[in-house]
Amino acid sequence: MNKKRFGLVSVVAVAALALSAAVVPTATAANKTITVWADETRGPQLKSLIDGNTTIAPGYVVKVKFFSSFDALNGAFDKATAAAGPDVMTGAAGLAASAGKSGKLAALTYSAANKKEIPAAGIQALTYKGKVYGVPLDVDTTAFMWNKALNATAPTTFQGMVDYYTANKTAKGLTGGICAFEGAWGANAVLTALGGGAWGFKGNTPDLTNTLMNSDAFKANVKKYLLGADGKSNGFFQWDGCADAFKAGKIPFGITGAWNMDGIAAAGVNIGLGATPGLTATTKGAQWVNYSGAFVTSYAAKHGVDLGAKKLVLGWFASKEGQVLMSSASSRPPANTAAGAIIKDARTTGIANAAKTGTPQFSAILDNKAGGSNWYDVVGSALSNILVKGEAVDKTLDDAAVILKKNFADAAKG
Amino acid sequence: MIRFAGFTGTPALLLKMAVIAISDAILVSMLFAALAKDQNAMAGVIAAILLIINFVYFSKRTMPFKFLAPGIILLITFVVVPVIYTVLMSGFTYQTGNEISKKDALIQLIDSGITADAENTSFDTVIGKVDGNLAALATNQTTGEVGIATEKSYTPLSSEQFTRNEYGVAETANGFVRLSDTEAADADSALSTIKFPLGNGYFLSPQGLDVAVRVTQSLVYDEASDTIKNLIEGTTFKDNNRGNFANIENPDQKLEPGWRAYNNFENYLNLFRDPVVRGPFLKVFVWTFIFAITTVIMMFGVGLLLAIAMDKKIRFRRFYRSILILPYAIPSFMTILIWAGMFNRQYGAVNLLLGHQVDWLNSAILAKLIILVVNLWLGFPYFYLISSGALQAIPAELEEAASIDGASPRQIMQRIKMPLLLQILAPLLIASFAFNFNNFNIVYLLTGGGPTNVLAGETAGATDILITYTYKTAFGSTQQNLGLACAISMIMFIIVGALSMWSLRRSRVLENM
């Protein structure tokens, strides 16, 4: 470089150094912040309840961050590392299995006081390989509902529902009998009511060698209640898209969770809540009962807030006080039994009652796709083939059972 | 004649120096900040950028790079580096259960390698100090017994040595100085790893600042032999070089969490060995290819025809243009979902219009058709824009000269305009092919890749393209296999990259430059 250029460069360099001295990044004070991540439904609720709180975990301050969608929350948690990851994470119970397996969650040991108020089913949902990874927050389940304007009293048997549909189909312009809003997951209540479902039970534990999909009882009941004389659907069980028809008052019965009930009320439908009627007056359909949970992450220890995060989770999220507050905000039945005893909201109690007749959901088994596809896709395909395409019941259910058997066998291995 | 006065000489030079000085200032302060936080890799990158910028803009011989520098720096940092990362990860076992580093996994394993005692004995605790060392004043939640636990020993207290609060929890004791809340919070890291021994191999493990449980360490790590031993069951676990500690006697029994481990690019082998993944690969690949080519031809055809139609000053031209840009202006996330709703068998707008309940989403052929139609709806405005831009770029005298020579408008279009158009747009068409080859959104949101004949054992849907199939295989809800996904991405990249390069050569676009 010649002298002129050298001169230019040195002037620039000096100017740069001088300017950079003026732009000194401020040292961030080390504060003990516990960061909580949530999705777009629970996030605003938590924000109004505990954001900025310094009394639940004295010496720490709680900060709530929420994402715009459930998928964004999980996507971010998948990718987060200790640098900016959360200290407390909320989400579905299945996170215990996946994130726990990957080492992203810290195992918790419940105190005796915790164990008194949290039901065993909830703890079980959050256990992976003997370790408990979080606390259950609320019950994630569906309830059976009937349109009070069309049908003043609750139906008592499955046959009763079908009869009502056939009798009033033309008179009231019904386009269907029952609608499962959430697809295969919500349809389990109908399947179990008819003698089907996922797996049988040995006492209280699931018997994964007993696949109910193609049991003779189920095959017979499907033909009897869901199909007409010609082997095609009698229109009772609406399978491909029926939520709007229910809201329009064209379908008398439905199965869904708390998240849809505001929309149903807004559409002007007055509903009663209960359990899905079974074949007799005393049997009921058993829907999946899942939990959502709050988890302490392994990043909390790296951020130096491990004990504070555990205090927040075990001491507030799992406590009666905390769960009552969260339940009032979300209308979901709390997992904490003491909190559940206090809640008087009609909708919440209705769903809580329905949950009593449900069956615990083991996501790890339902998501297993060793046979090619997971339980949800298999059931969805089977119902679609039978109800929409009109294919033979026996063969469809047998094919489905083959895949499910492989899935369950693989899941049983652990 | 074009004049160049005004922006040469000293004002221009001063401006250039000012800009570089400011950029340098920003980069230098970032460099210091990075070094202060021990982020040496980042500091290295910033230093490199600093050097490159100053060299490029002060040297006389680097003219092309003065134009290219900003773009290349951004490209390398945010595109090339992630690509390299993906390539590297394809050679690792990187899946659910094998995601963190070995060091972190070890910490987790040992921390969670504790077992509570049979009665799940737990204590209400108050954290404080005895003789300057951390201690816990513990009240047994079941029996009410009180004691002080230090790192050396546990001393039970008799009733006159402590006082209880209204809940029956011991709050103060002789010789015990309670920590304030902030002091306790500051001691969080120390406290979460501390072990207050309780005798018989059991110790007190704090589970929050006011609760602790009685546990014993069941897993211990032996650094010399790199093994973990389970003291209660007597089993030994050794690193299996695939990211887990596995039981020496029963290699299928693994400790979780595992870690990301280099696996000799086994993911590629598994791709070809595992029938679940390999089976549908060919079928999906063929459809991906057909879809990408067909959709580009459709969109280009419709868009180009529109550009030609709008090329003359017809009435309402502005109105037409404003409406026809709308599919591009409204977020595609939403419009694709609207289209999916419109194709619903019973209530969809399309079937209402047709008056017939066509099952679009459940038929393999119809599903493919609607993917093409909706993609056309989404993409033709883009092709209209670039085609009209290209038409404008063709100098007008070419057309005038040709019409003087007696050519009809159609001949002008065919012989003169089209070849030029194709030459200008060829790179864009190739890029569009590449984009649609990986067009995740349209398939995932419209049909979800379906319909899939699950009961016949199909795992890929009729409309699945490679990227959605990879996504579903690799990112199942509880079992993610990112190493495998990286491997499939590499293979896809090689295929599409080779195709693009070949078509680039064929169109002789590069030679003409």
Next chain:
Amino acid sequence: MEFETITSIGEHVMKSPMKTGHLWRHIYAWALIAFTIFPIYVVIQSSFDPSGSLASSSLVPTRFSWKNYAALFNNEAVPYLTWVKNSLVLASANALISVFVGAASAFAFSRMRFRGRKLGLQALLLVQVFPSFLALAAIYVMMERIYTVYPSIGLGSLGGLLIIYLGGSMGVNAWLLKGFIDSIPLELDEAARIDGASTPQVYWLIFFPLALPVLAVTALLSFIGTFNEFVLASLFLTDVNQRTVAVGLQQFVGAKFGQNWGPFAAGSLLAAIPLVTLFLSLQKYIIGGMTQGAIKG
């Protein structure tokens, strides 16, 4: 002078058959308009439907309510206007900067000869072709690190998101613009150099004004792309006041169950207005006759 006479003769010759020749243009335009409007009509209908559902039971709307639009403005958890502002700022910044960077790169690739030129072009194409949905993980980790050092351009900031968008934009824009730049005759450059212009002067004073129509198109495409992008933005922008429109609206439909399409439709429609306005105002440049003006001079 001669040119003009011949041109006008040419136009005269071509005028008479044009009237019927124009008809096909109108028919084609209307056909496309029907195709385009159909789903947009459904969107509009959904935005006025108080029950918040997507599918309709009839083509003619039976319910009408402003409720969904009200939900966008009366709810303090939904700072819609802030989101629109964020989107506009982000999209404008990305459009402007990436066009400048892309134009400079395209100019270099088109007009200059240097070692590694062909290789560079091929590499640019290849990099665009890479299926980058896994790159998200790498970028996320990078931004986390940057956040610990310089929070204002790290994870969760609009500035950080802007830098990531810019990173990917060069490849796209350079290719987009190179074809157009190649068609600008070299004689212009040579004439300028004879007059004593240096390369930067050729770039800023000759090339830039000529390429404005193309640059306007590129800026518009980039603007629209940034405005509608939500995958990356939803991962990065958590703070409600930092969100863009695309991310903010997600919260109505982002729940696993219980989506509320009404406000989502309303919000998307309103957000489309600035985009359409932008397009209308840029129409003059996009359809510009500036190319012709320079040649005659």
